[in-house]
Amino acid sequence: MTGNTARSTVLPVAPSRGRLRPLGLDEVRITGGFWARRRQVNATATLDHCRDWMERAGWTGNFRAAAEGRLGRDRRGREFADSELYKLLEAMAWQAGSGDTAHDADLAALTETVAAAQEPDGYLNTAFGRPGQQPRYTDLAWGHELYCHGHLIQAGVAQARARGEGELTKVARRAADHVCATFGPDGDQGVCGHPEIETALVELARLTGEGRYLDQAALFVERRGHGTLPEGEFGRAYHQDDLPVRRAGVLRGHAVRALYLAAGAVDVAVESGDDDLLAAVVRQWEAAVARRTHLTGGMGSHHRDESFGDDFVLPPDRAYSETCAGVASVQLAWRLLLATGEARFADLAERTLFNVVATSPSEDGRSFFYANTLHRRRRGTVPAADAVTLRAESGLRAPWFAVSCCPTNVARTLAQLPAHLATADDHGIQLHQYADAEITTTLADGHPVALRVRTDCPYGGEVAVRVERAVPGRPWTLSLRVPAWTAGATAWLIGPDGARRPVGPGTAQVTRAFRPGDEIRLELPVAPRWTVPDPRVDAVRGTLAVQRGPLVYCAESVDLPDGHDVDTIRVDPSAPPQDGPDGTVVVAGEATAYGDRPDAPWPYHPLDTPAGPPAAERRGIVLVPYHSWANRGPSTMRVWLPAERPASHPLRLGAEGDV
Amino acid sequence: MTGNTARSTVLPVAPSRGRLRPLGLDEVRITGGFWARRRQVNATATLDHCRDWMERAGWTGNFRAAAEGRLGRDRRGREFADSELYKLLEAMAWQAGSGDTAHDADLAALTETVAAAQEPDGYLNTAFGRPGQQPRYTDLAWGHELYCHGHLIQAGVAQARARGEGELTKVARRAADHVCATFGPDGDQGVCGHPEIETALVELARLTGEGRYLDQAALFVERRGHGTLPEGEFGRAYHQDDLPVRRAGVLRGHAVRALYLAAGAVDVAVESGDDDLLAAVVRQWEAAVARRTHLTGGMGSHHRDESFGDDFVLPPDRAYSETCAGVASVQLAWRLLLATGEARFADLAERTLFNVVATSPSEDGRSFFYANTLHRRRRGTVPAADAVTLRAESGLRAPWFAVSCCPTNVARTLAQLPAHLATADDHGIQLHQYADAEITTTLADGHPVALRVRTDCPYGGEVAVRVERAVPGRPWTLSLRVPAWTAGATAWLIGPDGARRPVGPGTAQVTRAFRPGDEIRLELPVAPRWTVPDPRVDAVRGTLAVQRGPLVYCAESVDLPDGHDVDTIRVDPSAPPQDGPDGTVVVAGEATAYGDRPDAPWPYHPLDTPAGPPAAERRGIVLVPYHSWANRGPSTMRVWLPAERPASHPLRLGAEGDV
Known part of the structure; x- marks a missing residue:
């Protein structure tokens, strides 16, 4: 690792050491193409959309009520709702850093709203500490107070880097000082249930040159993994509190938590020259990528606890692949790339950007996927345009969520994207x-x-x-x-x-x-190509996917003849996939209407069951880029496509079975 | 259908019409072999085990406290805990009907305990209606009051049939009269969230010849499906309240609820000559068996709501296959067999008895599976012998559950089993x-x-x-x-x-x-045989299972060399499975230690990736009957075994992949 003096200051991540020196938003402009369109939609639609929904949901009002001393039990939103405002402020700051002045007034006004709610000692959270609310830091596992402070600090750093230190940066410094005073070496020995404060404090240390912020971040990283958080129904691994960071072999537990923590550990390792800690995170990343990552780069198999599954447990129909985990994975990969210079980290970031981050927002930037499944068997229902949706309820992109971490996370990622090039x-x-x-x-x-x-x-x-x-x-x-x-x-x-x-x-x-x-x-050769899974991935055995360049493709029911269903698709992998019009790919195969194949009385057959009726009409199956799916109304969709009759498995339909 | 005058009275199900006339426990004795051993363990261990746990858990004490007027908010157990005592009483009655007098004293004592708690108007439930409790019938969706009355009535019928009408029968009659008075044509128009009362009332009508019990059962069947129950988080199908019974095309929602309801509908259809209703249930059974049933006969794919999944969504690692759903499926199949005489119903009953009902209890009859997964990737932990276990928490058989419906359901099924022969x-x-x-x-x-x-x-x-x-x-x-x-x-x-x-x-x-x-x-030819799944079952594509006679087999890690894991097994389906010693089967294939295969950096590969290192040692893989698994300590297990390299999928490990 070499010393690293960045020329630019407009940097989301500004390590003082590392193999590579990042270029900032004042050095790199995206001028056209895929990401320019996405950034344009983000800047002209998504940011206002998020601002308006937070106003409407009362999350911005929480700050006003706090400042006026009239907040209590009636606070709106979940315990982490404050952080959405901070992530929006961060996104607006990066837009400003790219020369976009359209959000300056909002940035100033919302900064004022936030600043007015800060307590004299620097603490800032609308959910704790007032009459009718829980006292501060009485629920580190689920309260998200340090998490919210972390996002506040990141927003303050972004403002300083984009426009020079301003009011938001001062609020962030006061919050960070409060955190250090409260959780320092002689203070509260706890950690937050949701990592985030670690990266934030390191970035503030980088901005200000004040080592105590780095020390506090390092303390939080080292304290985790000693079982100080309650075990809870999901077990200690959920909070990454089962093993110290430097001893763990793989990313595990809640995916966003695991990835934010790993990013914070890289930041600490880089600034403190802790090669052992850096190597531990690289090892965890390697194992997670080799065994616990969906083809899209998506991470997380469990819906209930939003967590990584066991090795090779990657069922496409249960892929949770939370948008925020994609954002977090890009953040981690970027830090590892800067530290090591190794292309594999940029490879995963590219895959995740095109197939997770770009999948979440709709074409108009006003609705979002929270979870990014790889197989949907039932058409979703269109969520109400004016109602809050539960996390992954509808199967279609929704305008806002009760837990609405993803829209603002996509927004801040797109806003800072030029700095990742x-x-x-x-x-x-x-x-x-x-x-x-x-x-x-x-x-x-x-x-x-x-x-x-x-x-x-x-x-x-x-x-x-x-x-x-x-x-x-x-x-x-x-x-x-x-x-x-x-x-x-x-x-x-x-x-x-x-x-x-x-x-x-x-x-x-x-x-x-x-x-x-x-x-x-x-x-670069971008002919579409067949991809097969590792045989240890039980859930997609006997199937193939199509990729083209960095894009994962999928079959969507709207591209099949009326009444045909993606679950009847059988593809012929002996024929290479072909380019179709408008970025589509066409593969050889067949699809039928779902009801066209009669049921056998029992869906399990002797191996040597004779062939059933001849196959249905053979045709080309049109595939579309995965990130584009569900923009044409409710549909079913699958990424992994079953191959026709593998020779060693003469599976046939319609034959008599034994019950 | 012909008229049907049973000679025996010792019958769990005694239709007045139907293709076949059941033989009773006084006509059929099981004298040896597989089921004799199971019934022996049931009679000498399981019944006492259930009695003792209910005493210990306070569920029996609820009745005593109710009789003494000192029950209120301090009642123990879940809202349906009363029914466990009734199912135990039913099991004891069927044992008596088989000539086993060992439980007579318990039967008398527990009957007295139950009878003393009955209200003057016939209502009997320890969870409702007292100071500090909810009023009667204020939570039909989840309160289980009619469900509990149903099990009480079944116990009373069993006593009458096994020993002649006694105190328990009188209690049952009073309860049934109360139900008819409360929910009759001019009464409360609701239905219970958990069907069960329907079969019970029909059986009481058969016992007593009183048509009003049948009429009430018919009313409950017809009322369901009109959305009178709250929709709740699982949707109306969970309670089978989405569609009237005679209009539904497939079993759906909570599996035990769906199957008990279907059994009750068959009872009503048979007694009232309603061929349309009978045909509707047959149609639903056919569709559920063709598309929604695991190889073991197990029903239910969802853990969260214990429900049937969508068609062909049968992931073995998520198989819920609740023991009680197996019991309920046997009950439904038996009723359909009596009504129609068709062997297919006995075929499914046989499969379910050997592979679900027989799987639940341990060899000593003192611990039980609640869920019966078909694939377990991690070794389970041994549940504490003296503690209550959550439903499906440990992965190993547990002595008792917070929701402990399965042990007593197995007990009453084994007790009445001779009547199914x-x-x-x-x-x-x-x-x-x-x-x-x-x-x-x-x-x-x-x-x-x-x-x-x-x-x-x-x-x-x-x-x-x-x-x-x-x-x-x-x-x-x-x-x-x-x-x-x-x-x-x-x-x-x-x-x-x-x-x-x-x-x-x-x-x-x-x-x-x-x-x-x-x-x-x-x-009967009982050479072990390879079985392949319908290609629409995504989760087991490219795998095979072994069956032998009615038994499903599985690989269990305790039969592999130390450190080898069932998830590394690859079998060669070109070689027929062979009989091994002690009821085992041996298949050709390989297994390795889990860590022996190096990770590729990325688990997805181009279709034409060249071969990796040569396969590990080839050997015979020993399989054991599925019902016997997990009797030799914690282990991993799988029923569906991946085939080696299907020719059209040259999947290989250890090759370089693209990230």
């Missing part, structure tokens, strides 16, 4: 995610450089990087991530001189004294 | 289930007949029926069920003259003027 190091510039973008920064030697990236990702595989500005005669290295999904096909790197060379997954580099006008091109 | 009709005798038994009855023409059955079922397939007594010169028909599981192999019927003829699934008959000493033999 590129980094620098002593040797040059690294591109990790591909989008139409303009990058302007200075190299380690202080010389300015500007790049323009053009790409048709994620539907195409062409990436062109044009050097707009460079100091002649000074050689440096441009690094381009070659995604792991190119394995088995050939990717090409074309240098400024037109020379083509094949490049494999990992990093492709060009080192030279670039001149303005030089263009480096990457050709 | 054989029936009579105008033409002769039918044998439906095979066990060592003595059968003594009179034929339709009034002449006595006695049979002795000897068999090595379920492990062997030899059934020998010796005519011990018959009136010479009077021809009659002996019918033997040829189980559906013999399909694909040959079963042989050997007549008294030694002539052999092949017989297929269904019913094999011999008609002659039998003489004492005549022997009819059935040879």
Whole structure:
């Protein structure tokens, strides 16, 4: 690890050390394509949508009532509702950091509302401590007070980085000082049931240079895993309180909690040079990715406790894959990428961004998936546009939730997304995610450089990087991530001189004294491809999925003939999937109307049961990008597609069975 | 359907009409073999165990406190705890009906305890109506008052049939009169959230000849399905209140509720000659068996609401398959068999008895499975011997549950089991289930007949029926069920003259003027066989199970080399399963220690990924009867075994994957 002096200040994560130096929102602009459209919808629809729903749900009013001394038992929303306002403020701050002034008035007004509710000692939470409410810190397991303080601090850091220190930053500092005073080495020895304060305190330490915030974050990381939280119905692993962070072998328990904690542990490890702690998180990440992650990058199999399942227990119809766990996984991967420089972390971030984070919001940015199932058997019902929805109730995107953590989490992620595209190091510039973008920064030697990236990702595989500005005669290295999904096909790197060379997954580099006008091109193979699961994943044995570039595809009932159902699809994996129109993919296979296949009296048959009636009509099955599903009304959907009759399993329908 | 005058009175179910006439506990004795051992353990261990736990848990004390006027808010147990005492009384009565006098004193004492708690108007429930308790019938959805009355009435009927009408029968009559007075045509128009009263009232009508009990049962059946119960979080189908019984197409909602209701509807249909209603239940049974039943006969996929899942949603690791749903399914199948004479109902009853009902109790009859999963990935923990266990918490059999419906339901089923073996009709005798038994009855023409059955079922397939007594010169028909599981192999019927003829699934008959000493033999093919699931069952695609006769088999970790795990088993279905020692089966395949296969970085691979390292040691995998699992300490277990590399899916481990 090397020292790391970021040039930009507009950074969501600004480590003082690490393999790579992040580029900020003032250095990277997304100018077009997939993510530009998503960010546009986020900026022009989602932020206002969140603001309005929080007003309507009374969550913003909680702060006003607190400031006026009239809040008590009548407080609205769940115990963590304050944090949604903070996440919205953070999103608005990052928008400001990207030069978007449209939310400045809201940012100022909401900051004032929040600031007015802060207690003299820095404590700020609308759910605790007033007459008719529980006393402060009497329910660390479920009260979310430190969690809320963490999001407040992150918002204050974002404001400082985007616009310079302002009122929100002062509120955040006071809150952090209160936390340190209360939970310091000689204070309350507890930890919060929901990690979040750890990353926040480290980022505040990075902003302010005050080591006590880092020390407090390190204390929280080290205190966890010693069973100080009550065991509860889900067990100690739910709160990651079963094992100390540095001793655990895999991410476990509540997925968002596990990922936020891991991100905080990386932050602490990086700032304190604790390689042992960093290695522990890398090991947990590796095991979770190898055994506990859905094809989409989604994490979490359990609906009831929103947690990781056991190894290889990844049923697509029970995939919880909470949107916030996707956001948290991107945050963790980004920190690990900065610390290690390893492309595998950017690979998972890309997968998760396109297939979880991009799946949550509807096309209009005004409704959201909380859970992101990989298989839906019944058409969902359209949630009421003006009502709060329970977490994962309807099967369709909902405008707002009783637990509404996901909309604001998507909003702050999209707002900060340009900062996840590129980094620098002593040797040059690294591109990790591909989008139409303009990058302007200075190299380690202080010389300015500007790049323009053009790409048709994620539907195409062409990436062109044009050097707009460079100091002649000074050689440096441009690094381009070659995604792991190119394995088995050939990717090409074309240098400024037109020379083509094949490049494999990992990093492709060009080192030279670039001149303005030089263009480096990457050709990524994006033919759609069949993907098969590890045989230990019981729930998807005998099925295949289709991927194309970084996108996971799915079959959606609206693309089948009327009355046909995704659960009758059988695909022929001997034929490669083909590109269809408008980003679709077509695979060979058959589908029938659900009722077309008569029931056998009993659904279990002798292995040698003779063949039933001939297969239904053979046709092409149209698949759409998973992130786009459920934008055309209620439908059924599946990612994993059963193969026709594997030869060693002569399964046939309609045969007589033994009861 | 023909009129039906049972000769025996010792009958759990005594329809006045129907295709078959049941034989009672005074006509059929089980004398040895599998079920004799189970019944012995039930009689000598389980009944006392249940009595002692109910005393200890305070559920019996509730009745004493009620009688003494000192019961209120301090009542012990769940709202349906009274019914456990009634089910135990019913079990004791059937034991008495089989000539077992060991429980007579308990039966008398507990009857006295119950009787003393009855209110003057016949109402009897320890949970409602007293100071500090909810008023009567203010929570029909969850209060279980009619459910408890139903079990009380069934106990009273059992006493009358086993020993003649006594105190318990009088209590039951008073309770039934109270129910009719309260819920009659002009009374409360509600239904109970848990069906049970329906079968009970019909049986009381059959016992007493009083039609008003039947009318009341018919009223309850017809009232259901009109949305009178609150919808609640599980929806109206949970209570079968979404559709009238005669309009529903499939069993749905809470499995035990659905099956008890269906049994009650059959009872009403049979007594009132309502063929439309009977046909509706047959249709629902057919659909549930074709699409919503586990290989074991177990019903119910959902843990949270204990309910049937959607069609073909039968994940083995989430199989709830509640023991009580197995008991209820046997009750329904028995009623349908009596009504129609069709062997398919006895086929399902046999499967369910051997693989669900027999699985629940431990070998010593003092601990029980509540849920009967088909796949357990983690070793369970041994429940405390002296503590109450939550429903399905430990993964191992537990001595008693907070909701302890299953132990007493198993107890009353085993106590009445001889009455499920054989029936009579105008033409002769039918044998439906095979066990060592003595059968003594009179034929339709009034002449006595006695049979002795000897068999090595379920492990062997030899059934020998010796005519011990018959009136010479009077021809009659002996019918033997040829189980559906013999399909694909040959079963042989050997007549008294030694002539052999092949017989297929269904019913094999011999008609002659039998003489004492005549022997009819059935040879059922019981070689172990591979079974494959319907391809619509997503959760077990690419796997096979082994069955042998009526028994489902499973792999249990205690039979694998130390450290090997059932989840690494891969079987070779090209080799037929072989008989092993002691009722085991051996299949070709491999298993490894769980950690022996290195993780790929990502568990999803291109279809054409090259082969990984060679397979682990090839060996025979020992399988044991499913009902016997978890009797040798904590273990992992699976019924559905993945096949090695289906040819169209070259899935391999250890290969590089794309993240």
